Amino acid sequence: MKQEKYTISILVNNQPGVLQRVAGLFARRGYNIESITVGSSEEQGLSRMIIVTTGDDKIVEQISKQLYKLIDVIKVVELSSNSTVSRELALIKVGIEVEQRQQIFGIVETFRASVVDVGSKTMMVQVVGGTDKVDAMIELLKPFGITGLSRTGVTALRRGLSQQKTN
Amino acid sequence: MQAQMKNQPSSVLNDELREQLMQPDEITGSEILLRSLLLQGVECVFGYPGGAVLYIYDAMHDNPHFKHLLTRHEQGAIHAADGYARSTGKVGVCIATSGPGATNLVTGIATANMDSVPLVVITGNVFTTAIGTDAFQEADITGITLPITKHSYLVKKAEDLSSVIQEAFHIASTGRKGPVLIDIPKDVSANKAIFNPLPSVNIRGYHPTVMPNKLQVNRLVEAIQQAERPVILAGNGVIHADADQALLQFANTTNIPVTTTLLGIGGFPSNHELWLGMPGMHGTYAANHAIQNCDLLIGIGARFDDRVTMNTKGFAPKATIAHIDVDPAEIGKTLETAIPCVGDIKHVLEYANKKVERANTDAWVQKVQTWKKEYPLSFADSEEELKPQYVISMINDTTDGEAIITTDVGQHQMWVAQYYQFNHPRSLITSGGLGTMGFGFPAAVGAQMADRNRLVISINGDGGMQMCAQELAICAIHNIPVKVVVINNGVLGMVRQWQEIIYDERYSHINLEGSPDFVKLAEAYGVRGLRASNKAEAAEVWKQALDINGPVLIEFCVSQSENVYPMVTQGKTIDQMIMGDEQ
Structure with a gap:
């Protein structure tokens, strides 16, 4: 299947080790990280991570589901380019x-x-x-x-x- | 010798004690831990002390309610907690010190994680001020276990402990279950805080789906009415969700044949005429051919593991896949799934049971019954040599399939799955996903601790038995009446089998020459040891073993060259089966 770039927005608890959990998940399951940014979000105590990855729809769906299994992940949104x-x-x-x-x-x-x-x-x-x-x-x-x-x-x-x- | 068991668990938690424990006293982190565990209904903790958990063990010393079983290795402790959890459905708890104590738990954590076993794993750590300095017995255990835990906590303050423990139990025991690690630095266990448990646990990022999407279940019901050759593939999830009765009703109503994965065994009665046996690499002819020929495959709490599917490209080629699972990430992970039903399996099946009717499967059921009759499991029995399959059959016949059987990993594990007729959930306890040698015996200790009156049989190979044999000590001291079976063929049997079939009989490092005399080993620990080398002896010593009111090790010296059949080799589809030596 065709490999495309996807941008995923992940709202996470601002806890020690959260970056490690998310990055570790990508590494362990063989998902690619093109870039990753982390900073504060609109809500205190929550950070927003933006990960750019390559893959296909199926992989991105798996990434989203696997991310949701992390307790510190609050929300995962795949950002399509025209609305973002x-x-x-x-x-x-x-x-x-x-x-x-x-x-x-x-x-x-x-x-x-x-x-x-x-x-x-x-x-x-x-x-x-x-x-x-x-x-x-x-x-x-x-x-x-x-x-x-x-x-x-x-x-x-x-x-x-x-x-x-x-x- | 056979002293009364000091640590026999019993639910000590009554209203009076609960009220006493709930008092908002200022107490140490260690006391908060013990109180919290008691309030969670924990009956018995398996553990091993050391420097970083000294405050915790000090608090245990004069706590009259807290039960702790000292194993002889941390690995024994966590596998015992695992066996306790699998046999009861409750959360298993173990505790170890920092550094090597914690790292000795890693295999056990990974074992529990692969099989979705609810555990709360407590480790000590060095003082918070020493973390990161490479202090004595320091290990970053939350970091090490990140990919093999459902969640983990490094507690920084004593006042956080009670809520962390509540969250940990909640996470471990809900949704797709799994191990949760709580790392407690030494000062946190020493410092005082007001005990203030939360009235209820609410974790913002954690809301497992319980109720299914009814539209999807309705689609499943519709697909069943239209199917001509449906099959149910039931896995571990059925047992974790206590959904065996709902599954039974579902299968009975719809008249759909059921195959149970290794970890699903016991989730459906093996004496039921719709049961096909286990599928996959060492599956039955009926199960594998039913899957390959079905037009609707309903996976229920099964994750289409590679030992079940083998070559996924050729797996169930004619089937529409329906998948019921509590973990949405399992849906579509391996197979393209047409009908996904995410939710608690019991809820999904109970809802479906209100809707389903008998499917049009009479001809299909007749067909699979023919396969069952024409291609049963079989082995070439012998009067000269004791065959391992014969030993398992004998154990089955003499216990009416009513015992809890724990296994280790390898040939004997497959033979237990094939030749022991399990009819109850939680009666086969085995490391399926990780395939952990050394698991079976300590897991049996845990299962026996949960129910002293149940017959618990631990079936091991001579390889795996030597990986956690030290726990014979606790069986002897506490008179934990596990029947420890060693199927001794002198080699690493499953490795030997692969080397014979796939590696041109180049037997590389499988000879276990130099193993101890298992009877003497048992007796060195103060456990009765028995041995049998032929059928007559086997019957005799097994009868003796069953009559012994206490732990006993029974060594069955069996022939070396037996292979587990049927067998599907790597890359093949599950209907390309090697049925036996002759073929």
């Missing part, structure tokens, strides 16, 4: 000469990204957007020589009023 806003942030450091700075500013502007640090021979760019946009930004900066790169992984939230109800 998903973003990641990347910090990209390029090694450049002073005369190349304007070129970087030009690229940054068209991407509505920003320059967050300028050194004598480096610049650091921050870009926020969907995975495709971040990928494209990296491609464009590659010719300058990327000396450092850090991506957050995708975080996501469903659009409109139908936001994940928390039981």
Whole structure:
């Protein structure tokens, strides 16, 4: 079956070891994790994890069912791309000469990204957007020589009023 | 020698004691633990002390109500708790110290987890201030057991203990049951807190489905009315849900043949004419061919394990699959399932029983009956050699199928499944999923602790018997009257069988030469030992063993070359069966 990317939003108790439980489940059952982000959610005491995985409908259904078996998992939602806003942030450091700075500013502007640090021979760019946009930004900066790169992984939230109800 | 049992369990919890225990006193974490366990109705805890649980054992010392059985190995303790839980349906409890004590429980936890056995496993840990420092006897047991527990807790404060224990019992014993671990650092067991149990347990992320979706059950009922060749595949879940009577009614009403998996054995009476025996790798001809030819396969509390399905691609090729299970993750995990019914099996079947009618199965039932008659289980008996299958049949005949039988893992386990006629749920206790050698004997101790008057027989091979033999000591001290059977063929029989059939008789490391004299071993522990090497001796010593009011070990020296048949080898479908040596 065709392997596709899926984004899964998991609301969990903010307990020690929860990340280990979720990540361990993926590892043990052979599910892939492309990226994972964890942070606080709209409710105190609960965290939201966003996991991007690859698989097919059957695998994603199993992932969801297995996640629900974890006591600390409150809610699992598979986020389809058209009803969801998903973003990641990347910090990209390029090694450049002073005369190349304007070129970087030009690229940054068209991407509505920003320059967050300028050194004598480096610049650091921050870009926020969907995975495709971040990928494209990296491609464009590659010719300058990327000396450092850090991506957050995708975080996501469903659009409109139908936001994940928390039981 | 045969002193009165000091630790005989009995339900000590009455209203007066309950009220006394519920007092909101300021007590140590250890006392909170003991009170909480008593309030849960725990009759007997199996355990082994050590540094990190010294406060807990100190609290036990002058607690008149708390019953603890000191095993000789932590593994013995957890398998005993498991046997107790499987034979009663109650939560089994065991306790061990930190580090090696805790890691010695790992096999037992995995065993219980695979077979959905409700356990609460208590481990000590080092002081909270020492956690993470590689302190003496420190092990990250919650981390180690993460993938093999239903849930686990590392308790950081004494005031959290009582609610954690309540939650642990709730989680262990509801939904799909399983082991829950509670790790208690030494200071938590020493510190004081007000005892404040919750009036009720409510865990936000935990709501097992009990009542089924009626539309799905109605679809199942409809499918049954339309089916011509339906089969029920009943598993462990039937027994865990106490749904045996509901299953009996379901099968009787619909007139559908029933096959029971290894762990489902006893969930349906084996003397019933609709029973087909066990399916799968060592299943009966009737069960395997019924599955392969059926048009509707109704899995009930069975997870379509690989030893049942063998090659899944060719499993039940003509069937619509219906699946009743309390765990939604089991539905569709292995097989494409057309009719999923998630819920407590007893509730699902009781609802279905109001709707179902007799199905149009007369011709089909007649067909499977023919298979049963034409291809019964058989072995080549001998007057010269004692055959293991004969020994199991003899034990069956002399106990009318009424005993609790625990087994270890291997050939003898399959022969028990094949030749002992179980008619009651919770009477076969065996490690099905994990296949744990060393499980059977301590599990029998646990089952016997739950009911001193029940005949409990532990059937072992000579390999597995040596994996937990040390518990003979507690049988002797407490006069725990388990009949310990050792089917001794001098080799690791199941491995030998595979090496013979699949590895061209290249017998690699299966010879158990150097095993102890089992009779002397038993007697060294103060347990009676008996031995038989032929049919006459077997009958004689077995009769003697049954008459002994106390533990006894009976060694049956059997022929070495017996294989378990039928057999389906890897990659084959379950109707491609090797029926015996000749073929």
